[in-house]
Amino acid sequence: xxYISKPKLHHPKLAQNSLGFTHRDYEGKVSTLCxxxxxxxxxxxxxxxxxxxxxxxxRVAKLSGIGCSSKTPDYFLGQSHxxxxxxxxxxxxxxxxxxxxxxxxxxxxxxxGDSASIGLGQFAHCLRRGVDMTYIVENNGVYGLTKGxxxxxxxxxSKSKKGMGNQDAPIDLVGMALLMGASFVARxxxxxxxxxxxxxxxxxxxxxxAFIDCISPCVAFNNHPGSTKSFDYVRExxxxxxxxxxIEGKPEIKADYDPGTVTTVRQHDGSVLRLxxxxxxxxxxxRNAALSFLHRQQAAGEVVTGLLYxxxxxxDLIERMSVTKTPLNRLGEVELCPGSTALEKINAELR
Amino acid sequence: xxxxxxRTNDFVVLFANVNGSGSASANRIFTRSIIRMGVPVGSRxxxxxxxxxxxxWYEVRISQAGHLGRRGGVDLMVAMNPQTWDKDVKSIDxxxxxxxxxxxxxxxxxxxxxxxxxxxxxxxxxxxxxxxPRQRQLFKNIMYVGALSALLGIExxxxxxxxxxxxxxxxxxxxxxxxxxxxxxxxxxKNLKDAIGLKVRRADAVGDRILIEGNDAAALGALYGGAxxxxxxxxxxxxxxxxxxxxxxxxxxxxxxxxxxxxxxxxEDELAAIGTVIGAAWNGARAFTATSGPGxxxxxxxxxxxYFAEIPAxxxxxxxxxxxxxxxxxxxxxxxxxxxxxxxxxxxxxLIFPExxxxxxxxxxxxxxxxxxxxTPIFVMLDLDIGMNDWLVKPLAWDDARKFxxxxxxxxxxxxxxxxxxRYLDVDGDGIPFRTYPGTHPTKGSYFTxxxxxxxxARYSEEGAVYVDNMExxxxxxxTAKKLVPAPIKRxxxxxxxxxxxxxxxxxVAMDExxxxxxxxxxxxxxxxxxxxxxxxxIIDFIRDHEHIFLVEQNRDAQMxxxxxxxxxxxxxxxxxxxxxxxxxxxxHFIASDISRRIQEYGRTSIRVVAS
Numbered sequence: 001x002x003y004i005s006k007p008k009l010h011h012p013k014l015a016q017n018s019l020g021f022t023h024r025d026y027e028g029k030v031s032t033l034c035x036x037x038x039x040x041x042x043x044x045x046x047x048x049x050x051x052x053x054x055x056x057x058x059r060v061a062k063l064s065g066i067g068c069s070s071k072t073p074d075y076f077l078g079q080s081h082x083x084x085x086x087x088x089x090x091x092x093x094x095x096x097x098x099x100x101x102x103x104x105x106x107x108x109x110x111x112x113g114d115s116a117s118i119g120l121g122q123f124a125h126c127l128r129r130g131v132d133m134t135y136i137v138e139n140n141g142v143y144g145l146t147k148g149x150x151x152x153x154x155x156x157x158s159k160s161k162k163g164m165g166n167q168d169a170p171i172d173l174v175g176m177a178l179l180m181g182a183s184f185v186a187r188x189x190x191x192x193x194x195x196x197x198x199x200x201x202x203x204x205x206x207x208x209x210a211f212i213d214c215i216s217p218c219v220a221f222n223n224h225p226g227s228t229k230s231f232d233y234v235r236e237x238x239x240x241x242x243x244x245x246x247i248e249g250k251p252e253i254k255a256d257y258d259p260g261t262v263t264t265v266r267q268h269d270g271s272v273l274r275l276x277x278x279x280x281x282x283x284x285x286x287r288n289a290a291l292s293f294l295h296r297q298q299a300a301g302e303v304v305t306g307l308l309y310x311x312x313x314x315x316d317l318i319e320r321m322s323v324t325k326t327p328l329n330r331l332g333e334v335e336l337c338p339g340s341t342a343l344e345k346i347n348a349e350l351r
Numbered sequence: 352x353x354x355x356x357x358r359t360n361d362f363v364v365l366f367a368n369v370n371g372s373g374s375a376s377a378n379r380i381f382t383r384s385i386i387r388m389g390v391p392v393g394s395r396x397x398x399x400x401x402x403x404x405x406x407x408w409y410e411v412r413i414s415q416a417g418h419l420g421r422r423g424g425v426d427l428m429v430a431m432n433p434q435t436w437d438k439d440v441k442s443i444d445x446x447x448x449x450x451x452x453x454x455x456x457x458x459x460x461x462x463x464x465x466x467x468x469x470x471x472x473x474x475x476x477x478x479x480x481x482x483x484p485r486q487r488q489l490f491k492n493i494m495y496v497g498a499l500s501a502l503l504g505i506e507x508x509x510x511x512x513x514x515x516x517x518x519x520x521x522x523x524x525x526x527x528x529x530x531x532x533x534x535x536x537x538x539x540x541k542n543l544k545d546a547i548g549l550k551v552r553r554a555d556a557v558g559d560r561i562l563i564e565g566n567d568a569a570a571l572g573a574l575y576g577g578a579x580x581x582x583x584x585x586x587x588x589x590x591x592x593x594x595x596x597x598x599x600x601x602x603x604x605x606x607x608x609x610x611x612x613x614x615x616x617x618x619e620d621e622l623a624a625i626g627t628v629i630g631a632a633w634n635g636a637r638a639f640t641a642t643s644g645p646g647x648x649x650x651x652x653x654x655x656x657x658y659f660a661e662i663p664a665x666x667x668x669x670x671x672x673x674x675x676x677x678x679x680x681x682x683x684x685x686x687x688x689x690x691x692x693x694x695x696x697x698x699x700x701x702l703i704f705p706e707x708x709x710x711x712x713x714x715x716x717x718x719x720x721x722x723x724x725x726x727t728p729i730f731v732m733l734d735l736d737i738g739m740n741d742w743l744v745k746p747l748a749w750d751d752a753r754k755f756x757x758x759x760x761x762x763x764x765x766x767x768x769x770x771x772x773x774r775y776l777d778v779d780g781d782g783i784p785f786r787t788y789p790g791t792h793p794t795k796g797s798y799f800t801x802x803x804x805x806x807x808x809a810r811y812s813e814e815g816a817v818y819v820d821n822m823e824x825x826x827x828x829x830x831t832a833k834k835l836v837p838a839p840i841k842r843x844x845x846x847x848x849x850x851x852x853x854x855x856x857x858x859x860v861a862m863d864e865x866x867x868x869x870x871x872x873x874x875x876x877x878x879x880x881x882x883x884x885x886x887x888x889x890i891i892d893f894i895r896d897h898e899h900i901f902l903v904e905q906n907r908d909a910q911m912x913x914x915x916x917x918x919x920x921x922x923x924x925x926x927x928x929x930x931x932x933x934x935x936x937x938x939x940h941f942i943a944s945d946i947s948r949r950i951q952e953y954g955r956t957s958i959r960v961v962a963s
Binding site for chain 2: 057
C-alpha cells in the first residue's frame, strides 16, 4: 500500500501536449495496489497514451468490474468519470453508457478473474456486438484481492502459492476475442511500456471493439516453486533467465526487444514469459491466420504479443444500429415525446 | 333439467380451444364486435407455455355495468377442445349453455342434464365447404363466431366490419372469412333459433374507451416518458413490452435523417440487460428493462449496485407464477418482496402498482421521472393478466405541457460558477444528492462511482461513520419517495363500517365487482388501493382506522402484508389475508365469498358491527 500522497505542485517545465496538458493532468489518485504491481504500469501506460493522443481527460469514461485491475481506474485520468461496477459485468454497463452518449471515449478495465470467469459471457457478447471501446484485461493468472486462487487464465499444471496444482486448461482471451469478432485484438506485457502505449493508442483510435490482453504479473501471489510463472520454474527450463531475489518493493521490469525475435522476460513474481514480437511477414488483417499462429506458438510455450488482428474497415454497434448523431442523453421532450395528437391517433386505432 | 340462465349484457362466455389452431383472432373478433355494440367486455387468455397443441381458454366477461374483471363461473361454454371436454362441461353454471361441434356423435354420459346443449356440426360443414385442411381448421373458428353472433344477437355488421379491418392489406382473406362467418350465422339462424338465453343488446356503455394490452400501454408510457435506451432478454410474459417499445420507436422515433432516437439491445441475459440500463442511466439517458420474476432474481446484484450508487433505472416486472420452470403463462402478484428488498445489504426499492393498461401508460412515463428524481431503481409491477390481455380502458392521455423531470443534475454552468459538488452530499435535506453526467466539465464534477466505501464527496472511505451517514441519507431519500409516488385510492362504503379492504394491481377490476356484490348482501367495506411502495402515511392510517382489514393478493404468502407489517406501525392480527394464487386471474366471486366466510368466522358480533 502506498501512503505517500502525490505532491500537487509540479515542475513548470513539464512537457505539454497540444491541449496544454501535462502528464500530471492525466493522473488519478495514488494507487493502493501492492508496490511494483504490473497494473500500475498499465495505468502509467494509459496516462502516457491519453497524453500523447491529446485527449481531454474528461471526455473519457472509465468502466471496470471487480478486482485489483478494476480498482485502477481511480488511479489515472482523475478528471474522468469512473464506474466500479459489479464482478464480470463491466461490458454491459459500458455498452449502456456508450449508447447513452456516443461522443465520449469508453475504456473498459478488467482482470482475468473478472473477464475470463464470472464475466466470460459479457466479455464475449460485447465483442460480438462491436461496442466502440478499448477493453483491457490486466491478466495475472491469479485472484489477487482474495489472495492467490487460480484464475481461468492460469496454465494447466501450474501450482498455487499454497501448493495446489491447477487441473484445468487455461482460457486464452485473445483467442476468444478473435472468435467473438473483436475488430482489434492485441496482447501486451505490462513490463513493455513502449509496446503497450502504442497498442493502447491504436485501440483508442480504433472504431469498434478493441481488446488488449495485457500480461500483468502479480507480485504478491505468483512467485513460488511449482508455478509455471515462478522464477525457479523458468530458470530450470530456460537458460536465458536472470535471477531475481525478492518480490516486493522493486522497480518495474522493462522488456524492450526487437521485432521478429523471441525474448524471455523475467516477471515480477520470478517467472519468465517468452514474449514473441510478431514476425515482419505477419498479416494482422487475417483473422484465421492470427488464430492458427496463436495456437501454434502457444503450444510451443510462447506468449505472443503485439497487434494480432485488426479489421481496417470495422464498424461499431451505434453505427450499425443507426443511432442519431446527437447523443441520446441530450435529447429532450421535443425530440422524444410524440405528444397528444399522436396519442389520439393511437387511441383511435385501438377502438 | 334446471331453468335457463336468461341474461342480457351480463354474462360469461368461455372458449375452450387448442393452442395454435387459429382461434385467437376469431375470439378477438367476437370480443370486439360486442364492444362495437357499446357493451363493455373484459377478455382474458388462459394459455399454456406452448406454441401448438396444448389446451387454451379465452374467457369473455360481458358487462354493461362495467365489471371487467373475472366474475367466476361460466354461462356459455364454447367447447372446441376434446382434450378438456370433461373439465369444460363440468365448469358450466347450472342452467348455462354448452355450444359444441356436433359432427361426431357423443354418448349422453358426456353431457349434463342441468345445462342446455347447443350442437352444430362445424367440422362437417367445413369439410363440405373447404378442401384445404388448414382452411378447414381456420374457418371453423370464424364459423362458430358466426353462429354465436346469431345466438347471442350480435349485429352482423359489427363483425363484418371487424373482419374487413383485421385483414386490411391481406384483402384476399376478407371474402373467405366473411363467407365462413355468414355460413355459421345462417346455420344458427335456421337451425338453432332461441337456443341460448344470453343476449347482447346494443348499448352506450363503452364511450371512448380503447382496447389495449398492459405491455403495449407500458411501452407507450416509456416512449412518451422519453426512454431512449432499452435492454431486455426475452421472457414471458414481458417480451411483448419490449417488442411493443421497438414497434412504437420505429414509428415515432426516427429523426429527419432517418436515424434512430433510440437504442434497443436484446441482451444475452437479464444481468446484461439491467447492466446496460444502469450504464445508460449513469450516463444520462432514460433507460428501462422489461422482465419477469426469474429475471428479477438474476438482476439482484445489479439492482443493489444501482440502489447504493444511486443510479436511475426503470424495471417493468410483468409478474407470473414462479419459479423459472414454473408457470410462465400464468398470472400472479408474487414478486412483491423479491422486488421491494431486491439485492444484498440493506436495500428497499420503490414499487408502483398499475391497476390496468391505462395506469401502465401513466406509470410507465412517471417511473422514468421518479427514477431520475430519486436516482434509484423504480419497479413497475405489472402482472400477466394486465400485461398480456386486452383491457377496455379510458383512452390514454398526455398533457403536452408536461416536462420530463430530469432530477438533480449539475450542469457545466453550475460547476463553472463554483457550486459545491458532492456526489453524495444532501444539499436540500431530502436525501437526494446532485449528480453529474460524464464529460460535463474539464476539471470539475467528475467522480468515481462505487456502491459504498466513499464519503459525501465520493472519496474512498471505509470508515464506519461515513457508511452509516450514507445509509441514513438513503432512508431519508425513501421518505422523500413516499411523497412523490402515486397516492393510494380510497373509497368509502355507502354505510359507515369498521371493515376495510386493501388491494392492488390487477385485482382492482374483480374487487370492484366483489365490493358491489358484498354491498348488496349487506356487507360494507371501505377500500384502499395501494399504488406504491414505500407506503404513504394514509395507507397506514387507513389500516389503523379500521378494525379488520381484508388484504386481497394474488400470491400464497401475503407478501404485501409482510411489507405492511415491516413498517412496524400495524397490528398484524388485524390484517386478514385473502389470497388467490392458482395462476388464473382472481375472480369477484372468490373475493366476495372469501370475505363473507371470514366475516362469519369472526362471529355475529363483528357482523353486527358491520351492519350497524
